Amino acid sequence: MAADNTGRLWVVATPIGNLDDLSPRAQETLRRAALVAAEDTRHSAPLLARYGISTRLVALHEHNERDEAERLVARLQAGEDIALISDAGTPLVSDPGFRLVRAARAAGIPVSPVPGACAAIAALSVAGLPSDRFVFEGFLPAKSGARRERLAELAGEARTLVFYESSHRVRECLDDMAAVFGADRPAVLARELTKLFETVLDGTLAQLVARVAADPNQERGEFVLLIGGRPEQEDARLAEGRRVFALLREELPPARAAKLAAVISGAPRKALYGSEVGDG
Known part of the structure; x- marks a missing residue:
């Protein structure tokens, strides 16, 4: 006392x-x-x-x-x-x-x-993603391999995921998220909250990847990334397949990684290979 x-x-x-x-x-x-x-x-x-x-x-x-x-x-x-x-x-x-x-x-x-x-709570309040239950992960690892490994551990999470990211890694981070979670996962990119150039972009991960690639201004500033949780209707085998694919992708070409992940998880190979942004 x-x-x-x-x-x-x-x-x-x-x-x-x-x-x-x-x-x-x-x-x-x-x-x-x-x-x-x-x-x-x-x-x-x-x-x-x-x-x-x-x-x-x-x-x-x-x-x-x-x-x-x-x-x-x-x-x-x-x-x-x-x-x-x-x-x-x-x-x-x-x-x-x-x-x-x-x-x-x-x-x-x-x-x-x-x-x-608090940037995480401010972003969550305007994201339009479920906010009754969420997971705050802060900053992901700086290197892509470790980042994808951590994302793979979160691939089956049903709660909304909240991350911080820096300007020089946000584009790579979005690419990795689309590869691991699937290009069609809903997401929000909140940039420069409460500042002059505040933007809040929403859509699928594939759409956010494209919008950031098309507009260099979207890579400037401070970021909160919010990812919708795994949809309830998403097949558990597909979620596991994506997790395994993300890990194998670090050591193998995408086609080989997808084939092995499909064998291990029972998920459709095409669905796994299609989660790699820019493929198929």
């Missing part, structure tokens, strides 16, 4: 684009804290300056969090309040902060959220 004279760690959500989305409560929390632990102080300084907040910033990121958490906990134990923010959105959601929160809780220090923007 926390001592009466300990500080409190405030986990504060910040805007994902539009700076007007910083809530009055978040502003006041940042203003009253003894210091603000930020993922990148250079990125967060303009946000604080916009609202006339002069609280000192300290860096807390993936490279220093293990060591910095101990120092920050000591300050919390000494009675100081600390606000934790990330570059955008809710801290800890594909951002640093987990070690600090865990260390603070282990030390009996109160940890309170100041909720606000």
Whole structure:
């Protein structure tokens, strides 16, 4: 149980684009804290300056969090309040902060959220895909082989899938998703949410692949990818066949991979080979 004279760690959500989305409560929390632990102080300084907040910033990121958490906990134990923010959105959601929160809780220090923007939830709210149950996967592996392997593990998931992706990998990621999940799987590409060039594209994975390929602007910015879950009517053998095909495709030509996946799973070979974008 926390001592009466300990500080409190405030986990504060910040805007994902539009700076007007910083809530009055978040502003006041940042203003009253003894210091603000930020993922990148250079990125967060303009946000604080916009609202006339002069609280000192300290860096807390993936490279220093293990060591910095101990120092920050000591300050919390000494009675100081600390606000934790990330570059955008809710801290800890594909951002640093987990070690600090865990260390603070282990030390009996109160940890309170100041909720606000989260790119994954914002995208889900406008996607038009089922949102009653969903799976947040964050960023997929950077290399195609590992990425397809992880996607294959998710091929049978019935819940809506939510991913983050970077601008220099979004096109390759869509290609891999179409190959693994099937080109006709419904999907949404949400780009630059709450910013000037916000776009939300929906359609099948094949359609999104084509739209991004035709418009280089759709490869710029920050992305949330949402994929509809496996349709209930989709044959279980086909789902398994696609999973096996995605794994074999990394080592074999598409035709050979499809033939072996069909033998292993009992799924139609043509359906598997047809899931490779640009084939058949």
